[in-house]
Amino acid sequence: MGTTPTEVLAFPNIRAIVRDNGTAEVVVAGNSRVVPAGESIQDLRNNALALVVKEAQTLQRPVRVRIEDPEGHGELIVHPDQTIESVTYETRPARRTTETSETAPGKAETKSVGTVPAPEPETAPTEPAAVSSDPGKVDDGPGSPNPVSPGPTTRRALRDAGSFLAAPSTVEPATQGIRGMLNTMGFSLAPSADELREREDIRLASKHFAGTRTIAVVNQKGGSNKTPTVADLAAVFGRNGGSVVAWDNNPTTGTLGWRTEQGDHTRSALDVIAAADALLSPTARSADINAFVHHQSTDKYDVLRSDSDVDGTHEVTAEEVDILHRVVSKYYRLILMDSGNNHRSAEWNRMIDHADQLVVPTTNEEDRVEAALLTLQGLDLKSERSASLATNAVVIVSERQKGEARLSQETADKFRPYVRDVVVVPFDAALKSGQIRFGALQPATRRAWLRAAAAVARGL
Structure with missing residues (x-):
């Protein structure tokens, strides 16, 4: 105005x-x-x-x-x-x-x-100082014709020269x-410092890695928030430009399919196993996988469902997990694997063999917290590789209900000495039931999941 x-x-x-x-x-x-x-x-x-x-x-x-x-x-x-x-x-x-x-x-x-900056004061030009006939000595008077000769230059190999371009330092x-x-x-x-931290988290969540990376989300106790963790991490990575699949690696009907959008078909991991030869053939096209996965329209990732046939008797073997992993690795850069609760099953252990990063979700309920610890301890004892996954794990503590921020922080503090990072996600009613849509979450919840995805990305 x-x-x-x-x-x-x-x-x-x-x-x-x-x-x-x-x-x-x-x-x-x-x-x-x-x-x-x-x-x-x-x-x-x-x-x-x-x-x-x-x-x-x-x-x-x-x-x-x-x-x-x-x-x-x-x-x-x-x-x-x-x-x-x-x-x-x-x-x-x-x-x-x-x-x-x-x-x-x-x-x-x-x-x-309504104010205008004052102009810069003008400075009268001055004559350049002349040099004397004595090399290296500046003459006070004008008219000396002899410039100062430069000293000897040390020659170096061209291959040792760094770039003459200034490093970019502009901050938007x-x-x-x-x-x-x-x-x-x-x-x-x-x-602000907060905005800079958010920009860095977005950069990490947007990073493209050389080759496929696999994230295993595990806790041997049910109700520990595994499925929402998979869906929300997949949404962050997917919305930030990743090629992402969320794979429900459950021996029986998993809940990931229930809590995400269904495509125009009912195919599951068993159908991928049956079509594996065609999907892995040199003539297969990138869009062929779309007949087997369920795309999340707003969150930009795909879901590979577990078998939901109530009369089904097929149990996925370790070798079939290998087949499935080869297929999804061909079509996606980032794989997030939801898991069942049986840490002794073949598909659970083969998932660990393929994992590059471990995520252990828990609520702040005592039995879920203890199960998260036992899961980490079991992997620590299993093998040298799984022990490395455990010590570099990211623990995500999700508040079970509103008003438990202090309890969640106390839970997080219990894990901090033993893992690479711990992130607390506040309570959000949009995660309690129904389809999980990242855009329906509160701003503070979305920011927490971005922070969690960045923590995971640092380990990849």
């Missing part, structure tokens, strides 16, 4: 305060108004600004608001039509983890509406939080 700060009255004095602990308030002329809670800091910011908009609408004019945020502080002008202008904003140095060319180290960036401006909002108004603020 082009409103200058001097045109907007400073009365009433309005402050919007957003805190790290998930609370916020708007103080108008000394009267505090509680801001409705949100799922994230950004929700709190939006809810706080909505209260300020209402104040502007009541007064029927723009108002000033001083904002205090975990990432910085500044002043905004808020209009009754919900237009927001930035007057100044300064980031908190303690939260800055990167520096950009726009902001010097240790100095916050500010920007004022913030797109999230209040920094991202202010960047849409013309600022160029660097991303």
Whole structure:
């Protein structure tokens, strides 16, 4: 709107305060108004600004608001039509983890509406210093014709020369939080530490490996969240550009097929075994596998179901697991294997033989936690290779119900000394039952699964 700060009255004095602990308030002329809670800091910011908009609408004019945020502080002008202008904003140095060319180290960036930067002062040109006739000695007077001769150059092999190109160091401006909002108004603020961490997790989840990688998701106790873990990790990898299959490696009817989309057929792993020769032949095409897997339309991965025939008697052998693994390795770069609860069965143990990374899910219930530990200990004793998988495992602790954040962290802390990484996933009602769709999860849950996928990717 082009409103200058001097045109907007400073009365009433309005402050919007957003805190790290998930609370916020708007103080108008000394009267505090509680801001409705949100799922994230950004929700709190939006809810706080909505209260300020209402104040502007009541007064029927723009108002000033001083904002205090975990990432910085500044002043905004808020209009009754919900237009927001930035007057100044300064980031908190303690939260800055990167520096950009726009902001010097240790100095916050500010920007004022309606002001123009002063031009750079002009500097009079000076004559270059002349050199004396004595090599290596600079003459104070002009007119000396003899340049300084360079010293002898040490010759080196061309093969030892490094690249003369500067290493890329540009960091894209913030797109999230209040920094991202202010960047849409013309600022160029660097991303916060949280946004940088998220970008790094996305990079890891998007990584393409040379050859197929197999992730085994195991816990010998039922109800430990194995299937949601497989589905959500597959969704993160699939949405970030991977070629991903989630394989239900269960001896009997597994639940992965129940909790994911079904294609226009009912084929399962047994049908892949029967068609293995054709699928592995040199004339097979990449789309041939589509007749046997079930594509997840929004989460961009495929599901290979276990046999669901209630009258079926076929038990998958270790050799058939090998066949299935050869087939899916031909068509996919990333394989996530759901598993049954019998750690003594042939298909369970052959899955471990093919695994490059182990994921052990658990809830914070005592028996599931103990089963996760026993699973790791059993693999530690089985062989040198499985012991390596166990010590480099990622444990994922999923909250069983709302309000158990502290218990989940205590559970996670029990595993931290024994495995490579532990990630806690908050409770989400969308994971309790029905089809698992990543987009239906709360933002905090999606962020946790991205963090978990990045932790898994580091081991691949």
